[in-house]
Amino acid sequence: MRKSLAPAVLLLCLMAGRPALAEGPLHVDITQGVASPLLIAIPDLLTGPIAGVGEGTDAGTALAEVVRADLLSTGLYHLLGVEGRYSASTETGLAPFARAGAQALVLGRVRPAGNDLLSYDCALYDVFGARIEASQRITVPVAQWRRAAHRCADLVFSATTGDPGHFDTRLLVVAQKGEAPGQAVRLVSMDYDGANPSDLTQGRELVAMPRYAPGSRRILYLSFDDGRAVLVLANLDTGQMASLKLPEGVPSAARFSPDGRSVIFSLARDGDADIYLLDLASGTTRQLTSAPGADTSPCFAPDGASIVFESDRSGQPQIYRMAPDGSDQMRISFGKGAHASPAWSPQGDLIAFTQIDGDRLRIGIMKPDGSKERIITDGARDEDPSWGVSGRALMFQRTVSGAALPAIWMTDLTGKVVRRIATPWSASEPAWSGKRP
Amino acid sequence: MVGETPMTRLPHHRLWRLPDLRLRWLLALGLPVLVAGCQRPTQSLIPPPLFDMQQPADAGPPANALQPAVSRDADHPAMLEDFETFAGSTRILFARNSAELDLAARAILDRQAQWLVLHPEVRASLQGHADELATREQQFALGERRAAAMKFYLTAHGVAADRLLPTSFGKERPAATGSDEASQSRNRRGETVLVGLPATPSR
Numbered sequence: 001m002r003k004s005l006a007p008a009v010l011l012l013c014l015m016a017g018r019p020a021l022a023e024g025p026l027h028v029d030i031t032q033g034v035a036s037p038l039l040i041a042i043p044d045l046l047t048g049p050i051a052g053v054g055e056g057t058d059a060g061t062a063l064a065e066v067v068r069a070d071l072l073s074t075g076l077y078h079l080l081g082v083e084g085r086y087s088a089s090t091e092t093g094l095a096p097f098a099r100a101g102a103q104a105l106v107l108g109r110v111r112p113a114g115n116d117l118l119s120y121d122c123a124l125y126d127v128f129g130a131r132i133e134a135s136q137r138i139t140v141p142v143a144q145w146r147r148a149a150h151r152c153a154d155l156v157f158s159a160t161t162g163d164p165g166h167f168d169t170r171l172l173v174v175a176q177k178g179e180a181p182g183q184a185v186r187l188v189s190m191d192y193d194g195a196n197p198s199d200l201t202q203g204r205e206l207v208a209m210p211r212y213a214p215g216s217r218r219i220l221y222l223s224f225d226d227g228r229a230v231l232v233l234a235n236l237d238t239g240q241m242a243s244l245k246l247p248e249g250v251p252s253a254a255r256f257s258p259d260g261r262s263v264i265f266s267l268a269r270d271g272d273a274d275i276y277l278l279d280l281a282s283g284t285t286r287q288l289t290s291a292p293g294a295d296t297s298p299c300f301a302p303d304g305a306s307i308v309f310e311s312d313r314s315g316q317p318q319i320y321r322m323a324p325d326g327s328d329q330m331r332i333s334f335g336k337g338a339h340a341s342p343a344w345s346p347q348g349d350l351i352a353f354t355q356i357d358g359d360r361l362r363i364g365i366m367k368p369d370g371s372k373e374r375i376i377t378d379g380a381r382d383e384d385p386s387w388g389v390s391g392r393a394l395m396f397q398r399t400v401s402g403a404a405l406p407a408i409w410m411t412d413l414t415g416k417v418v419r420r421i422a423t424p425w426s427a428s429e430p431a432w433s434g435k436r437p
Numbered sequence: 438m439v440g441e442t443p444m445t446r447l448p449h450h451r452l453w454r455l456p457d458l459r460l461r462w463l464l465a466l467g468l469p470v471l472v473a474g475c476q477r478p479t480q481s482l483i484p485p486p487l488f489d490m491q492q493p494a495d496a497g498p499p500a501n502a503l504q505p506a507v508s509r510d511a512d513h514p515a516m517l518e519d520f521e522t523f524a525g526s527t528r529i530l531f532a533r534n535s536a537e538l539d540l541a542a543r544a545i546l547d548r549q550a551q552w553l554v555l556h557p558e559v560r561a562s563l564q565g566h567a568d569e570l571a572t573r574e575q576q577f578a579l580g581e582r583r584a585a586a587m588k589f590y591l592t593a594h595g596v597a598a599d600r601l602l603p604t605s606f607g608k609e610r611p612a613a614t615g616s617d618e619a620s621q622s623r624n625r626r627g628e629t630v631l632v633g634l635p636a637t638p639s640r
Contacts, residue, residue: 208609209573227562227630228604250581250605253574266578268605271536271585273578294578310575317575340572354572361572380616383572399569401616429573 026104026126026133028076028160037078038160041102041127042068045088045109052142053118059110059145060088063120066149067106069193070167071156073410074393075417077104098127104160108152110145118142122152124159134159146195147436157390163347166388167192168436171395172200172210172219173408173427187221189236192388192395192410192432194422200234209253209429214260216433222252231265233280244278247285253296258304264288266296275309275326288326297341300324301348301368308332308342308351308368319353319370332370341384344368345391346434350413352385352394363396365413376415381406386432395421395430520559520631524548529587531625533568536582538590542627546587549629550594560632561596563587563603566610568621573607580605583627602632 028038044061054062071077080102086092088109097105105125113119123135136155140148147168154165169192177184187207190197201207206224213219216236223232223243231251234241244251249269256263263278273294278285289295291313298309308321317340319333333339337357344351350365355375361383366373380401385394392413398420399406405426411418421427521527527549529542538546553559565583567576584603592598613620 206606206609208607224606224609227564228602229606250577250584250603252577252605252607266574268578268581269585271582271589273581294575294582296578297572297574310572312575317571338571340575356571359570361570381569399616405614 026124026160027162037076038104039080039102040071040077040104040106040156041080041082041097041100042071042106042108043082043084043086043092045086045092045107047088047110050110050112050118050142050145053110053145060108063108063110063145063149063152066146067108067122067153067156070150070153070165071106073193073417073419074157075412075414076157076161076392094125094127094130097125102127104133104156106152106156108149110148112142113139116142118145118148120148120152122148122155124156146191150191161390161392163390163392164435166390166393166432169389170212170216170433170436171408171421172212172221172431172433173423174207174210174429175199175423176405176426176428188427190423192421197423200236210431211255212431212433213256214258214434216436218256218260219431220254220256220263222254231263233263245283246278247276253298255299257300258302264298264300264307266294266298268294275307277324286326288322289329291329295320299342299344301344302346303348306368308344310340310342317356319351321368332368333366333373334370335364335366335373339364343385343387345387346389347391349391352387354383354385363394363411365394376413377409377411377418378415379409382409384429386430388432389434395432397428397430517631520549520552520556520629523552524629527629529627530622531583531627533570533622533625534579535625536565536579536586538586543590546590547594550591550596553591553596553600554594557597557600560600560602561591562630562632563591563601564628564630565603565605566612566624566626566628567608568624569608569611569614569616570621573609577605577607577609580607583625587627587629 026038042064044064046058047060048058049056050059053059068079072079080100082096082100084096092107105127107123109121111119118140120138122138124133126133134155138148138151150167153167157165170189171192172189175186175188177186185206187200187210188197189200208222210219210221219234221232223230229250231244231254232241233244247267249267252266254263254265261280263280265276266273267276272292273296274287275289275295275298276285276287291311293312295309295311298307300307306321307324308319310317311320317338318331319339319342320329321332322329337355339353339355341354342351351368352363352365355362355364361381362375363377363382363385364373364375379398381399382396384397387394393410395408395410397406398409406428408421408427408430409418410421524545525548526545529545563584565580567579584605588601588603591601611624612626613623
C-alpha cells in the first residue's frame with residue numbers, strides 16, 4: 001500500500017562513508033545512568049528475498065529485525081509499531097510515524113550490489129524536525145549481511161548517544177562443548193549477539209582468559225598445552241600463533257596495553273604473584289609490583305596513564321591503582337566485601353569489577369577514584385566483566401544458582417536491561433572486541 | 438597383611454576382581470577423593486595405606502612396612518600406579534582461600550616425598566586448583582600458591598626442587614561443579630602428576 005508523501009523528506013541524501021553528527025534533537029539522555037527512552041520506529045522496507053540473506057524471508061525484514069534487536073538490547077529506545085507495509089522501492093513519508101508519536105525513524109533499504117556484495121542504505125530521521133539526522137551507505141559481502149544491520153544500528157546509536165555503537169563487534173568466549181568439566185573446551189569467537197560462531201582452537205588443551213588486542217585482529221589467551229600455563233598470542237588474519245617467552249613462573253590475567261605494543265600480566269612464583277609488563281617488540285619484561293601476596297588482573301586506563309589491578313595485600317582482594325611504571329600504588333576500592341577483576345571502560349570514566357561478598361559474586365561499577373560504587377547485577381555468581389566499545393554495556397559470565405554450567409550475559413549500566421547471549425553450548429570468560437575493522 | 442603377597446604370585450584369573458574389591462573398600466571408607474587416583478585397574482595388590490585422613494601419617498601403619506614394594510628394582514621399573522598406591526592419593530585438599538597444608542595433606546605429601554626420593558628419575562607436576570567461589574584470576578594465583586606450598590613441603594622432605602614443576606589451573610578444571618559446599622570443597626585441591634613415567638609395566 002502506497003503511503004502519502006511528505007515532500008520535505010523525499011530525498012534520501014546518502015553520504016557514503018562516515019556519519020558526521022552533532023548532538024541533535026534526538027539525543028538520548030543517559031545522565032545518572034537513567035535513560036528516558038527515545039521513541040523510535042524501524043519499519044520493514046520490503047525488497048523480496050535475496051539469496052543468502054535471512055532464512056528465505058524478505059531481506060529487508062531480516063535486516064530490520066537485526067537493527068531492532070540491537071537497539072532494543074540497550075534499553076535506550078522504545079520501539080513503536082506503525083501500521084502499514086513499506087517498500088524499499090517507494091518513498092516513505094514521515095506523517096504516519098509522526099502520528100504514531102515516533103521521535104526517530106530508521107529506514108534501511110537493502111539491494112544486491114553485484115560481486116556477492118550487498119548494499120544497505122541506512123538513514124535516521126528526526127521525525128518532528130522532518131530531516132535526516134544521519135545516513136550511510138553500507139556495503140558488505142552477502143554472507144556478512146548481519147554486519148550491515150549491526151553497522152546501521154551503530155550509526156543510530158552513535159548519532160543519538162554520542163558514543164560509538166557496540167553492535168558490529170565480536171565476542172571471544174571459552175566454550176564448553178563436552179559433557180564433563182574440562183572436556184572439549186574451545187576458544188570460540190562470535191558476533192556480539194551470538195551469531196556466526198567459529199572455533200579458534202581445535203586441540204584438546206584447556207584454554208582460559210582470552211583477550212582482544214586494540215584493533216581486534218590479535219588475541220591473547222592462556223593455554224595449558226602440556227599441563228603448564230602458557231600465554232599465547234595469535235593473529236586472526238594470518239592464523240599465526242606463538243607462545244610468549246616469559247620469566248620463570250606461572251603467567252595469567254594478560255591484557256594488551258592501549259597501543260597494542262605491550263602485554264601486562266600477572267606472574268606467580270613461589271606463592272607470590274606480581275604484575276609484569278612485556279614489550280612485544282623487544283621481548284623484555286619489567287616487574288611493576290613486588291608486594292607479598294597475589295597481585296593480578298591488571299588493566300590499563302584507555303589513555304595508558306594508569307593501571308588498575310587487584311591485590312590481596314590488605315588481607316582480602318581489593319582494587320589498586322598505579323602509574324604505568326609501578327609507582328604510586330594506592331587502594332581505590334573501599335565498598336562492602338572484596339573487589340576483583342577490574343576493567344577500565346573504553347571512555348575512561350568508569351571501572352567495572354567483580355564484588356565478592358560471601359559466596360556471591362556480582363558485577364559493579366565505580367569511578368576511577370573508587371567513588372560512586374554501584375553493584376549492578378544480581379545473579380548468584382556473576383564475574384568477568386568486559387566492556388563494550390560504547391562504554392554503555394558489559395558482558396559478563398553468569399552461573400545461575402544450582403546450575404553447573406555458566407553462560408554469557410549482557411547488561412546496561414543500570415543493570416535493568418540484562419539478557420543472555422544465545423549460545424548452543426555453555427560459555428564463560430567473555431572478551432568483547434572493539435569495532436571490527 | 439595383604440601387602441605381603443607379591444604381585445607375581447597372584448594367579449592371573451584373580452586379577453579381574455581387584456578393582457571391585459578396592460572400590461568397595463574405598464566407598465566403605467567414604468573417601469571419594471581417593472577414587473580418582475584408583476580408578477585404573479592396577480597390577481599391584483598393595484592397597485592404599487590405611488591411615489585416616491584426619492590423622493598425621495605416623496598414626497597409620499608404619500611406613501617401612503610397605504617400603505619393600507617400592508624399593509628400586511631394575512626388573513620392575515616404577516609405575517604411576519606404584520606412586521598412587523604408595524602415597525594413598527595423588528590429591529590433597531585445602532581449606533577455603535588457604536594454601537596451608539593441614540595434617541591430612543601433610544600425611545599424603547610425606548608419602549609422596551618418600552616415594553619420590555626413592556625414584557630420583559621421576560619428575561612431578563604440582564597442580565594447584567581452587568574452588569569457584571572467587572574470581573578467576575584470583576583463584577589462579579591461589580592455585581599457584583597451593584602448588585608452591587606443595588613444592589616447599591616436598592623439597593623440605595628431600596625431593597630436589599628442580600624435579601618439581603608447580604603450576605596452577607585456578608578454577609578452570611573443577612573436580613565438581615555443584616554449587617554446594619561439598620562439591621566446592623573438592624575443588625580446593627592440589628594434585629601431584631608424575632611426568633615421564635609408564636602407566637603399564639614394561640616387560
